[in-house]
Amino acid sequence: xxxxxxxxxxxxxxxxxxxxxxxxxxxxxxxxxxxxxxxxxxxxxxxxxxxxxxxxxxxxxxxxxxxxxxxxxxxxxxxxxxxxxxxxxxxxxxxxxxxxxxxxxxxxxxxxxxxxxxxxxxxxxxxxxxxxxxxxxxxxxxxxxxxxxxxxxxxxxxxxxxxxxxxxxxxxxxxxxxxxxxxxxxxxxxxxxxxxxxxxxxxxxxxxxxxxxxxxxxxxxxxxxxxxxxxxxxxxxxxxxxxxxxxxxxxxxxxxxxxxxxxxxxxxxxxxxxxxxxxxxxxxxxxxxxxxxxxxxxxxxxxxxxxxxxxxxxxxxxxxxxxxxxxxxxxxxxxxxxxxxxxxxxxxxxxxxxxxxxxxxxxxxxxxxxxxxxxxxxxxxxxxxxxxxxxxxxxx
DNA sequence: TCTGGGGTCCTAGGACCC
DNA sequence: TCTGGGGTCCTAGGACCC
Numbered sequence: 001x002x003x004x005x006x007x008x009x010x011x012x013x014x015x016x017x018x019x020x021x022x023x024x025x026x027x028x029x030x031x032x033x034x035x036x037x038x039x040x041x042x043x044x045x046x047x048x049x050x051x052x053x054x055x056x057x058x059x060x061x062x063x064x065x066x067x068x069x070x071x072x073x074x075x076x077x078x079x080x081x082x083x084x085x086x087x088x089x090x091x092x093x094x095x096x097x098x099x100x101x102x103x104x105x106x107x108x109x110x111x112x113x114x115x116x117x118x119x120x121x122x123x124x125x126x127x128x129x130x131x132x133x134x135x136x137x138x139x140x141x142x143x144x145x146x147x148x149x150x151x152x153x154x155x156x157x158x159x160x161x162x163x164x165x166x167x168x169x170x171x172x173x174x175x176x177x178x179x180x181x182x183x184x185x186x187x188x189x190x191x192x193x194x195x196x197x198x199x200x201x202x203x204x205x206x207x208x209x210x211x212x213x214x215x216x217x218x219x220x221x222x223x224x225x226x227x228x229x230x231x232x233x234x235x236x237x238x239x240x241x242x243x244x245x246x247x248x249x250x251x252x253x254x255x256x257x258x259x260x261x262x263x264x265x266x267x268x269x270x271x272x273x274x275x276x277x278x279x280x281x282x283x284x285x286x287x288x289x290x291x292x293x294x295x296x297x298x299x300x301x302x303x304x305x306x307x308x309x310x311x312x313x314x315x316x317x318x319x320x321x322x323x324x325x326x327x328x329x330x331x332x333x334x335x336x337x338x339x340x341x342x343x344x345x346x347x348x349x350x351x352x353x354x355x356x357x358x359x360x361x362x363x364x365x366x367x368x369x370x371x372x373x374x375x376x377x378x379x380x381x382x383x384x385x386x387x388x389x390x391x392x393x394x395x396x
Numbered sequence: 397t398c399t400g401g402g403g404t405c406c407t408a409g410g411a412c413c414c
Numbered sequence: 415t416c417t418g419g420g421g422t423c424c425t426a427g428g429a430c431c432c
Contacts, residue, residue, distance in 0.1 A: 013432090046400050063432095066398040109403095109432045192430050224406070225429080254401055291424090301399075307425065339400090 002173065004117040004126050005241065007148040007156035008098065008133065010090075011165035013111035014038040014051035014082050016143040017090045021083070023142070035059060036078040039067045044258050045338070050082055054165070087111075093141055101133065104243045114153050116241035130168045138166070154237035155180075157189055176235040181208030190229055195222075207233050251281050251289070252343025260299050260336035264328055267296070267340055271324045274342045279317040282344060286351060288313035289344025292320065294327045297339035305341075306331050313348050320344070 015038050019031045035055045040046035047067040059074035091110045098105045104116035130147040144166035148159030159171035188207050204210050211233035218226040253274045293307035306327050
């Protein structure tokens with residue numbers, strides 16, 4: 001039995017959500033109907049297009065481009081700042097509608113979800129349900145979505161990306177050749193600007209070209225990544241819809257500075273400030289970080305980083321600041337610094353870590369002590385390897 | 397002329413171990 | 415002069431996504 005997967009994608013999410021919010025709070029204009037964008041702050045050098053209205057799109061404005069360029073393309077462009085607290089609210093509201101249809105809903109990003117309908121379909125018509133979901137979201141929340149219907153996540157995602165906005169598209173297995181293969185290779189999920197020229201050089205221009213190429217050849221050329229893109233081109237994807245909310249695997253902040261920095265003293269100050277935010281988020285999730293890395297970007301857009309494993313995982317601000325400074329000390333400044341980043345990796349749950357250190361049971365019997373000793377030794381073994389520990393003692 | 401911020405996963409080389 | 419093979423862990427960097 002094939003699976004039944006939906007991918008729901010909010011159309012121009014940030015701009016739509018801002019539009020709905022503004023209308024609700026007395027705005028006379030719907031910014032979706034005028035040339036408008038949601039953008040960063042040019043004076044803070046974070047001026048890129050985060051979302052665009054359909055009208056702005058007609059002027060050739062694309063997401064991610066500098067606002068400076070967007071303005072040149074359309075001189076009466078209206079620019080609005082994003083409001084992420086509002087976006088998170090709409091994202092949650094949209095998710096809350098989806099979980100009424102299935103337990104298996106994966107929040108893929110702030111504005112995209114996958115829904116696995118396989119177990120709840122029975123004899124119902126999946127396309128009809130897709131339309132119902134789309135229309136309900138519009139009616140109840142005021143913004144439009146695209147819904148992709150397919151037998152796996154990859155195909156559902158490709159389908160939702162067809163014609164926009166406010167559309168339902170199917171991409172069933174029998175439709176792969178007619179609907180997906182004629183598309184440009186750049187339209188395939190997972191293929192970015194570095195891979196496109198390589199594929200073009202190999203005379204692979206469409207998704208169908210890739211699908212029909214020799215898999216061994218693609219594998220030799222691209223390794224594991226080649227395996228993935230070849231499978232994608234052929235509509236193969238077995239990844240499950242992950243309904244659980246997984247804890248993050250890394251937490252970090254980057255900051256583009258209003259002005260380039262030239263000394264480590266200045267960079268240290270920025271790092272300290274970022275450390276406050278990062279450790280706050282770690283504590284919010286009850287997580288501790290084990291590996292700390294500092295990332296620098298020069299004014300020529302050269303990125304480089306250094307990292308260091310901490311002796312003990314931490315979410316303590318002061319410890320993170322000290323560690324960040326130590327890492328920075330080992331780095332050279334390759335030029336004027338435009339952006340500073342700090343990230344913690346290899347996150348562990350702080351509860352588990354506490355329990356491993358302090359026996360929560362105050363009953364201090366010898367049995368407990370032995371348990372603890374075992375635990376400690378086990379941890380040492382796990383960390384350093386059994387042989388090293390025995391060897392160390394036998395060396396005596 | 398200007399280019400964000402938050403992530404995930406993968407690779408390749410070096411150190412070290414048996 | 416020729417010099418294994420397997421493995422893990424660590425680090426730096428790259429590609430991709432929204």
